Amino acid sequence: MSEITLGARRPVIVRRRRWRIPGAAIPYLFLAPATLWYAAFLVYPMLQSLYVSFFDWDGLSPSMTFVGLENYINIFAVDDVARLALWNNILWTLGALVLPTLFGLLLALALNRRAPASTLFRTIFYSPAVLPLVAVGLIWAWMYNPHFGVVNVTLKAVGLRSWANGWLSDYTMALPATFVTFIWSHVGFPMIFYLAGLQAISKEYYEAATIDGANAFQRFRHVTMPGLAETHVIVLSLAVINGFKVFDLVYTMTYGGPGRSTQVLGTWMYFQTFQYYHAGYGSALAWVIAAIVLVIAIPYIRRMSRG
Amino acid sequence: MMSDVRRQRRLEQTVIFLGLLALSLIWLTPFATVVLSAIRGQGDLLARGVFSLPKKIAWGNFAEAWSTGDFSIYFRNSLLLIAMKVPLGIFIAALAAYPLAKLRFRFSGAIFIFFLAGLAVPVQVTLQPLLVMMKQLGIANSLFALVPPYVAFGLPFQIFVLRGFFRLIPSELLEAARLDGASEWTAFLRVMLPLSVPALATLCIIDVLATWNEFLIALVLISAKESRTVPVGLLQFQGEYSSQYTLLMAGILISIVPVIAIFIFLQRYFVAGLTAGAVKG
Structure with missing residues (x-):
């Protein structure tokens, strides 16, 4: 507290510069700490990982064997699990593009009117998004518990006993069940983005459309949707980016199982690198994720760099 | 009608x-x-x-989960990590955002895109080299190993938000300080930062939650119990008490109460920050 008072009392003008920094260098000096940090702990490891991906290496021993593109070829031609993981990522991402996005848009449209308790609803639908995904995964694993979990208990209570399922231990249901958890925890993101987007659309457009005799659907089609074009880019890009990065939920809920049926690239890379000590192969898997995400993110990054 | x-x-x-x-x-x-x-x-x-x-x-x-699950260690670690990571990360992000928002210089556009691209980099692509690096630095398995990657992965979003906010601050205010003889550093520290408290506070809240929740990097870089953060510790607790449902749920509740409290009391700032710059204002 005393420091702040002292600082405020001392007039800015009195402080004299002892030495001059050439004006042209100043922006770069401001940028230096962030750039060096980012280069050392994000860019460098990334390039190092690219380098490692061309080797056969356990990640520990000093000897590395250069294998060229073999790791990448194995991902697509030899390793069935890697291809399953890629397919699971694609399914997950397609689901993420449609379901949470659609729910988020509908919720935003419903909450954008001055409805009673809309702030409370917004809080409720967004709240799962602030939880650690490990906790989310464990909560839902308990809900999916075959004997005592809420899901099966409810199904039995409403006479749908035959729908009761092992969920996370079931080969066909494990991934969809995990994805339902994803919807629960992530619907808040598209919702708040669409709410912000809706609020930026001028009321005058709606008034003009109404005067011209547009009905509710036409107003949505010709005013709301074009007004949300920018928001769509953000929301859909984030859905794809996060769809390929998915790790926490799968790791905590199914650990890639049963069998390897719910492996995604993110978890398979983790298992290969840190459990089976195939650092070279794991790095190649990581780079497949990175390459997909970086390419898909181009319109998003361009959108963010404007304005 | x-x-x-x-x-x-x-x-x-x-x-x-x-x-x-x-x-x-x-x-x-x-x-x-x-x-x-x-x-x-x-x-x-x-x-x-x-x-x-x-x-x-x-x-x-709750008392039983807290003590058998060693949550006091995990809470201490997560809080320490937040105290180290959040101010440091946001300060160097602010330093970088200032020239990107307010000064004219060569390559400013390219440098901005260089940082923005980080928004799309999956953590996985850095994990193995980071582990090697932390071992070489002798800080693998300690809480300090998490600070470098956490700060690095936080920078893109923080620089993006702060640059957007700084641009809204009238340049005349900086000009006035410069005419009074203030250096660029003083203008940044005494004019820009005090005027940006709302944005800085919002980023702090978002960053506190993100740091509390982060799992994958902590899972890879830390295996010693003494250095575990809350998510890694919670998963460990689940592994040991997976059939003691009531105890496990008490542990989960303990580990999510802080983020829920922060969210409920501070959500106004939080949500505005997340969508910052996503929509033309």
Whole structure:
């Protein structure tokens, strides 16, 4: 507290510069700490990982064997699990593009009117998004518990006993069940983005459309949707980016199982690198994720760099 | 005619309200499940089911989970990490955002895109080299190993938000300080930062939550119990007590109460920050 008072009392003008920094260098000096940090702990490891991906290496021993593109070829031609993981990522991402996005848009449209308790609803639908995904995964694993979990208990209570399922231990249901958890925890993101987007659309457009005799659907089609074009880019890009990065939920809920049926690239890379000590192969898997995400993110990054 | 329209609108609003109400009850079910499972004895839970009210409230579960799960270690670590990471990261992000927003220089556009691209970099692509690096630096397995990657992965978003905010601050204020003889550094420290407190505070809240929740980097870089953060510790706890449902749910509740409290009390700042720059204002 005393420091702040002292600082405020001392007039800015009195402080004299002892030495001059050439004006042209100043922006770069401001940028230096962030750039060096980012280069050392994000860019460098990334390039190092690219380098490692061309080797056969356990990640520990000093000897590395250069294998060229073999790791990448194995991902697509030899390793069935890697291809399953890629397919699971694609399914997950397609689901993420449609379901949470659609729910988020509908919720935003419903909450954008001055409805009673809309702030409370917004809080409720967004709240799962602030939880650690490990906790989310464990909560839902308990809900999916075959004997005592809420899901099966409810199904039995409403006479749908035959729908009761092992969920996370079931080969066909494990991934969809995990994805339902994803919807629960992530619907808040598209919702708040669409709410912000809706609020930026001028009321005058709606008034003009109404005067011209547009009905509710036409107003949505010709005013709301074009007004949300920018928001769509953000929301859909984030859905794809996060769809390929998915790790926490799968790791905590199914650990890639049963069998390897719910492996995604993110978890398979983790298992290969840190459990089976195939650092070279794991790095190649990581780079497949990175390459997909970086390419898909181009319109998003361009959108963010404007304005 | 008019009353018809009004009546239809009221009907529409009622239907939407009831739909939202039903959906929000579904959305709250997982929270209710955790609470109803955490505050009773295991026998009571298994015999009478999650949806029944507990016979007797077992507050002791929380104390037991806290001590058997070693949550005091994990809480201390997560809080220490937040204290190290959040101010450092946001300060160097602010330093970088300042020239990107307010100064003209060569390559400013390219440098900005260089940082923005980090928004799309998956953590996985840095993990193995980071582990090697931390071993070489002798800080693998310590909390300090998490600070470098956490700060690095936080920078893109923080620089993006702060640059956007700084641009809204009138350049005349900086010009006035410069005319008074202030250096660029003083203008940044005494004019820009004080005027940006709302944005800085928002980023702090978002960053505190993100740091509290981060799992994958902590999982890879830390294996020693003494250095575990809350998510890694919680998963460990689950591994050891996976069939003690009431204890496990008490542990989960303990580890999510801080983020829920922060969210409920500070959500106004939080949500605005997340969508910052996403929409033309």
